[in-house]
């Protein structure tokens with residue numbers, strides 16, 4: 001069989017995004033020939049630096065190249081300012097919408113030998129909710145008033161719940177094939193706040209339930225949880241959760257919280273997934289506090305690279321990367337400072353490449 005050639009867009013962005021994305025490229029280049037995969041790469045711009053230089057945080061060239069040339073991509077992180085900056089808008093949020101990457105899939109897990117095991121996936125809606133970013137400020141009788149639209153549609157809620165159901169079924173298939181797991185039965189937990197937001201989150205809840213009632217998911221247990229009590233229960237008993245499906249903002253917040261349960265934000269990957277296209281992206285941001293020190297944990301990016309390969313139907317290559325990363329973590333000798341070690345980014349990458 002001839003090797004499959006895949007063209008990958010690399011969008012480092014800002015801060016530690018520039019320090020971790022090269023690790024993603026290196027691990028793809030280091031995949032053994034037995035996987036019959038070849039890669040070509042194209043460097044693409046986005047982020048606050050790009051905005052300062054060109055006036056566009058997400059140049060059209062980046063979007064067009066991804067659409068017309070690439071089979072997949074890796075995105076690092078961007079330094080979006082916390083104050084309104086005329087002309088700037090988060091490029092990763094824009095990219096998710098422009099490429100219709102409707103699902104943000106975020107597996108959060110410990111290694112098999114962990115004392116308090118966690119093995120869950122947060123499936124975050126990726127295009128709407130408060131992230132439609134339709135905001136306005138005006139003067140009212142009590143001073144300035146700022147408003148934002150929270151938009152939930154039936155279509156996006158249905159699609160994201162189906163993605164959660166499909167992932168639950170796939171995870172169970174892997175368990176049934178003998179893979180060790182802390183879970184016995186597939187479970188999807190629908191997260192919402194429809195006790196207060198009965199129309200928006202109400203529509204999400206009701207639609208997700210409808211989607212998960214389809215025959216394809218008849219073996220999947222479906223539960224629901226209000227997002228605040230979800231946080232409480234997740235932090236007390238994370239091993240109770242298998243697949244969590246959430247509207248955009250709750251999914252964003254839950255995934256950083258869940259990262260704390262497994263030791264570091266620097267471990268948690270994600271994939272922005274659309275029909276036939278996926279962008280791997282570590283869950284973390286540009287980490288200005290450690291930028292330039294060469295100590296960023298590359299594991300979230302390496303796992304995001306594997307996750308991108310999974311969505312390209314290259315499960316075996318993805319599994320090899322996960323195994324090499326797990327071997328590094330299980331030995332626990334070469335860890336970056338966020339994990340209590342003193343290793344540099346490049347040393348961790350070298351160690352994982354050796355194990356591949």
Ligand SMILES: NC(=O)c1ccc[n+]([C@@H]2O[C@H](COP(=O)([O-])OP(=O)(O)OC[C@H]3O[C@@H](n4cnc5c(N)ncnc54)[C@H](O)[C@@H]3O)[C@@H](O)[C@H]2O)c1
Pocket residue numbers: 013016076077078079080081082092265266267281282283284285286287288289290295296297298300336338
């Ligand atoms: N996908 C993205 O582009 C994305 C995601 C989140 C935040 N951001 C942006 O990043 C900037 C910084 O945000 P923040 O500081 O609130 O969050 P952050 O995720 O950048 O950092 C939070 C904390 O986690 C640590 N951390 C994160 N990733 C790490 C890694 N790989 N290795 C070791 N430690 C790591 C940081 O040092 C920091 O202490 C903001 O401008 C925000 O808008 C971008």
Ligand SMILES: O=C(O)CC[C@H](C(=O)O)[C@@H](O)C(=O)O
Pocket residue numbers: 078079080090091092093252283285
């Ligand atoms: O800072 C940005 O530009 C986007 C941050 C981004 C988000 O979805 O809100 C990040 O928190 C993430 O989880 O991907």
